[in-house]
Amino acid sequence: MGRGAVIAGIGQTLFGKLPGRTTVSMNIEACRKAIADAGIEKGVIDSLLVKVPTSKVEMMYGQTLAEAMALKPRFGGVFDQGGASNISMIGIAAMAIEAGQCEVALVCLADNPKTGTRQAYEKPWGEAADLGWSSVVAGYAMIAQRYIHEFPDAEDLFAEIAIACRAHGAANPDAQLRLPLDRDTYDSAKWVVEPLRRDDCCLISDGAAAVVVMSEKLANVMGIAAPVPILGFGQGNSSSDVTLRRDLTQTQADISAQTAFKMAGLGPKDMDCAQLYDCFTVTVAMTLESYGFGSRAALTEVGRAGGFHSNGPLPINTAGGLLSETGMPGLQLVLEGVRQMRGTSTSQVRDATKCIVSNQGGIMHTHSTLILGQ
């Protein structure tokens, strides 16, 4: 199921600080550009799926957006798994199309924590709030500390992940942060929540992205110029708070990837590049391992040899990722996967025909995986 779906178009806003824009406005701009990219008219859209913004959580946001776009979707609404929502909604759209619930779906995300509030990322947590327990970065730092305890070379792996993402961001004219990173700068940057340094942490960004999903058959009928086949998708949700997870360095990302690989009939060795949710460097390290790209030691060797760069054996986040392109929670990684399959990335991987994309949300509460082909 879903194997017959394609991403027919992609659209995005500028990334960075976008004062004066609501998330509805940014969503509409991304959707307008996505249908223009697909070469289709608004009238054929019969499904709208949207991730709720972190900067302002409100009921019925999906209907608010549909109203602002004068759409009456047969199928749609908000699906909330934090950052994993994007890929999960693409999977839901593909399944809904397969089941005859709709034909052409828009999946979109807009957020503006930079000009709005970043409270979602910095708030105190529950009963331990009086003990100073607060912020998303601290949750990831708790995981990273355990990871470093288990694998003392972790700092090299984290640094090489950040350096590769930043190199790709520097090459991407649409990236919010175009400053390359070297190891000395990484090592000397100040701690945010130790053991995470400044350059381990993603950007805070305003912006939006959107994709158009339809069946491959319909894409042929409509003469879509550059459809990118969706080969597989999956989910895996750890769901419990990081403080309750028995093993801090194990999530359900492996389940998510296995589901997607099985659906695609492919494995990690078939992938030409990976766009991995890099809210923090430790997330990429854990995702690579969970997806079967190698042990921590093997990944560190790949990283030390420059292997995460677009000309290496395991290119990651070729538009810069959350660390460099935009901190927006996740859909931009799908857009870059589409560009790689079309051959239009600013850090194009030579002859790339398969790309895996990860999304995750909360503090590794949720995870979803997408495999794109050509």
Next chain:
Amino acid sequence: MTGAVMTPAEVYRAALDERRLTFQRCTACGHSWMPASSECPECWSPGYEWETAKRGAIVVSWVTFHVAFDPRYKGKVPYNVALLDLYEGPRMVSNIINIPASEDIIGRQVTLIFEQDMGRALPRFLLQNPIMAGDKSVY
């Protein structure tokens, strides 16, 4: 009782105010847990009893805040927050009072104490047998 029904979170907090660190144990399956909740997260049974933690904990992980996201902690950075497994089973978040710099304390034992701070009695922990600089004999 005054007649008002307390939530499990309120019962937990009231015990802390009396300098008792408590957790729940399921009367159906025996699972023990924190934070306080109305049902056992393992078997969903609503039957539980309160127990008092007495024996300390093991460090699972910890972090050091160099930025105070919570304005009440401005002026206190750097400060640590640790994830601890109580010997009785449940896992909780707290602070460790005497962490030596640049030392991996995962797996170390800590002992419960109460400190009056933030206008209440807060459960915090002391690292047992802190290792002196240069002393490797305990490894």
